[in-house]
Amino acid sequence: MLGGGGLVGANVYASATEDGGTDSAETLSSPAGTIDCPDVGTKLTAVPDDAKEDVAKELALLDQQIADAYQRLTESAQAIQQDAGFADNAIMNPLKEKRGATIERIAIAVDRTGDRPEGLEALAACTLRPAESASGDQATGDEGGDGAQDNGGDNQDDAGQGDQQQGDGQQQGNGGQAGNGPAVADYVDIKSVQPNVQNPALTSDASRGTFATSCGVNENGLFNSDNVIVAPGVSNGAHHFHDYIGNQSNDAFASDEDLANAETSCVNQGDKSTYYWPVIRLQNGSQEQDANSPGGGIEGNAGEIVTPKEVTLNFVGSPRSKVTEMPRLLRIITGDAKAFINGTANANASWSCTGFEDRQLKDKYPLCPQGSDVVRTFKFQSCWDGTNIDSANHRTHVAFAAADGSCANGFKAIPQLVQRIVYDVDAPSLQDGGKTTPLFAVDSFPEQLHKPVTDHGDFINVFSEDLMGEMVDCINAGRECGVGADEGDDPGQEEPTQPPTEDPTTPPADEDPEPGDGNGNGGGEQTDPPANEDPETEAPATEEPGDEAPATDPADDDKPTVSSTVAPKSDGTPSAPADNDQAQGGSGDDATQPAGVGDDAEDSLGTKPQAVSGDLAETGTTLWPAAAGAVLLMGGLLLLMRTRRGSRRG
DSSP states (O other), X not given: OOTTOEEOOOOEEOOTXXXXXXXXXXXXXXXXXXXXXOOSGGGOOOOOGGGHHHHHHHHHHHHHHHHHHHHHHHHTHHHHHHOTTHHIIIIIHHHHHHHHHHHHHHHHHHHHHSOOOSSGGGGSOOEEEOHHHHHHHHHHSTTSTHHHHHTTOTTHXXXXXXXXXXXXXXXXXXXXXXXXXXXXXXXXXXXXXXXOOOOOOOOTTOOOOEEEEOOOSSTTOOEESOOTTTSTTOTTSSSSOEEEEEBSOOSTTOOHHHHHTSOBOSSSTTBOOEEEEEOEEEOSOOOOTTTTSTTTGGGTOOSEEEOOSEEEEEEEOOSSSOOOOOOTTOEEEEEOTTHHHHOSSSOOOOXXXXXXXXXXXXXXXXEOOTTOOEEEEEXXXXXXXXXXXXXXXXXXXXXXXXXXXXXOTTOEEOOEEEEEEEEOOOOOOGGGTTSSSOOEEEOOOGGGTTOGGGOEEEEEOOBOHHHHHHHHHHHHXXXXXXXXXXXXXXXXXXXXXXXXXXXXXXXXXXXXXXXXXXXXXXXXOOSSOOSSOOHHHHSOTXXXXXXXXXXXXXXXXXXXXXXXXXXXXXXXXXXXXXXOSSGGGSOTTOTTXXXXXXXXXXXXXXXXXXXXXXXXXXXXHHHHHHHHHHHHHHHHXXXXXXXXHHHHHO
16 A cells, blocks of 8 residues: 555556457557566654655655556557667656655655654665566466465466466466456466365453444445545545445545544444445446546556445454454554555455355455355454554554464554455456456556455544444443344345355356366356366365255354445446346345345255245135135035925925
């Protein structure tokens, strides 16, 4: 999130929907190379209060300089091929001069009221790497390796490289409709990932409660490319679009007073907190409102913005102690928007699929099977220094708990925000680079290439003091409280215990058993499905064939207790496809059926009756025989009466 680092890949590809017979990911020009700039912001751990505003603006300017250099590099690919010195003379040297001047202003601003930071001058120069190096970096750099191992994704990088060689060779390095990612290697079949979620054991002093708040799914359409935490007072400080829920006044110029007095989308009006994260887009050629704007299409963030299907916000306790109240206006950033170049030290991305959330991916997008949706989960820092609501690098005032759940260095345990965002998106068709079913990716800084490891979330606490007190009391007492906390039996709010079963009547074609080649579908029918797939052998290790849990049973893992309403798509239609019983695991003909119902085998095969189930149908099966018997009885009585009358007259 912090200023000045960049690894820029200049590759230009056709739009996923471009006409004229052009392949969706065909290379239109050769890669010009990459630019790698040191991240200045991470070096600034102590900035005087009087200098923070000026420093933030200068850091944002460093990001803008990298974005401008990226655009010039992309536009100059042909000139660079013809003249090896063009890049240095026209791009690299001017960039170094601009960065040097900006870094000097940062040092001066800090020096006015504090100690001048040392060594910043050496961060001005950036390195131009040849395109061959770029391809290797993307396959084996920080994005893979340790990140993949930490998340249990065996051989994910090898699988990614295998994918990269598919699709007529069109996805070497980068892809996507804007040319700066994502790449085929950024995706992996969730079924190939082993369960890897571990939770610390609870002690006798643990705070076991949960407090839920519900703030919608950004159905209000509140977007911008600002970041009031990192770049206050700077338009387009994020260089990518954010979804916003909760506080409705969050932009680059929002003051603390603006946030406190704002409207909120939260059901409980005592929660005016702001929750925001980068949008997800489909690389399908759609022109969104920011298609020709900074932060949007100009900086490589292109395609259809996907509204979440549901968002859950839970605050949970500490496994080792009671929690204390968050200070009002506490700011927390989780994850690193520049993790592709900064490394994974601050990365906190978690990608998965509904029904498979015991398997979390850090550096890959998941390919979800039919009936399963894409899930992003953010677990925010839960330890606070007890004094500050922010810090110079926006990190050191809060920290993650240790592996055993304890807070170090005298930090205090605070309620941990667990944010879960669900999307109804189809698994992309990797074999043709997303031409048939488009790639999806998170918005990013242009030089971060839409890598999944760069995913991040932001939170500013604007709970009322009374409501924050209620939250802490609830969590420490071990209760479940908040909006919707008593609705845990609603099947639309929790996922099935077992992963959805794929339809064996439509076996996928030509599936490569290696991880990363899966072509699952997050809803709707598969495109170019893999052949010869054995549903039993392909089933995840946690699934027991033939022992399907009821659709309404809550999942065993830690699921949020409240969910937002299902969001309409951009054309105003519901998220659930009307003609596809498999999408979202339910019947498209039943508009009242909540998301998550019907993810079992019967629903995925479309065999569960919808119109004849329920009390009315069951009552009918017993009423008809009774009615027939009554008619016969009445007929017999009438015949008997007539017989008696005739005998009397005779």
